[in-house]
Amino acid sequence: MNRSTPMQLPLVAAAPMAGGGTTPALVAAVNEGGGLGLLPAGYLSAAGLAAAIGVTGRLTDCPFGVNLFVPDAPADPAAVAAYRERLRPEAASHGVELPESTGPDRDDWEAKLELLLADPVPVVSYTFGLPSAAEAAAFRAAGSYQIGTVTTPAEARAATLLGMDALCVQGPEAGGHRGTHRQAAVPDARSLAELLAAVREVTPLPLIAAGGLMDGAGIAAALRAGASAAQLGTAYLRTDESGADPNHRAALVGHRGGTTVTRAFTGRPARGLRNAFIDRYEPYAPVGYPEVHHLTRPLRAAATRRGDLTAMHLWAGTGHRRARTGPAADLTAELLAQANAAR
Structure with missing residues (x-):
């Protein structure tokens, strides 16, 4: 990707749900529907990540991303x-x-960086923290668009100073792990809309809203609150291409x-x-x-x-009962249409 031409973020992105939820097939299907698929690297070895990237690349010709878990202190x-x-x-x-x-x-951190720098993917995102300045500079030189996950304005400032290209602002409504940069931190309890407004005050970067979003109306509301795009996870857990366990899928609507x-x-x-x-x-x-x-x-x-x-x-966001079945490409296209109509 030529960094002289800024990347245009698709309006909808699929969250990189590690542990099986987000599969290469789901990434490709979201791309097909007009969104951005993000492949999770968490819990995979570098070799496993290389294999997953290879499968994903054979399923889609569109740009996709890889999400990395940043290691913490023991x-x-x-x-x-x-x-x-x-x-x-x-x-x-x-x-x-x-x-x-x-x-x-360390989740094979160093080997994964070596892999992604030797054969860059269009987008690299980070959860649980940020890379070092040298690591971020290396990805910048390799041409990868970098997204830092943040949960507070202070984290957003740090990510902005580091040179991230965009920020994924994760609110408390999100299912799965909260991406706090310090694992001992008490997560910020402000709603996604409130958090977006607070983060917008401290950074000019594009913001990707994440947390509890399940439909086009929710995406449109996030855009009005200052986001440029939206990332959804739970909304995709019951789709055909999801890797979620059948009991988990059923519990999302039955619990x-x-x-x-x-x-x-x-x-x-x-x-x-x-x-x-x-x-x-x-x-x-x-x-x-x-x-x-x-x-x-x-x-x-x-x-x-x-x-x-x-x-x-059974990871789930607050809107879990509205998770739908069907092809992820169709859901993505419908979300885009709904969001555009509601803007």
Whole structure:
């Protein structure tokens, strides 16, 4: 991509839902519908990411992005160990063994950067923080358009000073992990509209609104609040190309317990459908991502195999009951038409 010509952000982007939600097929389908697909690199090795990029490139001729998880400082081993002991009876009751060690994990950060700099993709976005100045400069030189995820005006200032090309402003309504730059931070509780207004005051960069958006009217409202585009995740979880588990898909519209923000599954604040696991363990869950994520992974996998909605991590935004089935390309085209009509 020639950076002398600024990239025009599509009005709709599909969130890079790591762990299986956003697949190469979903990225391609969103592109087909006129949006921007973002491929998640989180939880993949560099080799796995290379394979996913290859598949995506064979499915679409349109530009797409890759989202990176920025590594954080290691968690307190004692706090993670204490949580492990609390979870042991739960694991034993389901015949699950918990890992005795969940050491520091940088999500193959350095190898992924090497991959993406050697063979650049059009768009690179960051969650859980920002790259170093040298890393951001390297991607700038490689020609990749860079998007920083922010959850506060202070994070937006830092991303702007670093030279990001656009900011994804993630409100509290968003499903899955909140992209706070410090995992111990208490997430900003201002609504997406309020947060967009606050961020707009501190940066001239294009803003991508994210959090609870499910239809064209919501996208149009975000545009009126200062955004240039919108990113949707939960809205795509029931589409044909989603990789979400069938029980998760069904729970999005059948669950009546609402959503809540929890650290119980991963050690980072994340919004999901409230269930018994969250109620039991949220009071004891430490700050500790990704160590807690690795600790609870066997429990979550076993719950998914059982189809046990009381123990699965069911990430969902506040508008989850309006998630629809069907081709993602059709949904994207409809969202674009609705948003343009409502502007």
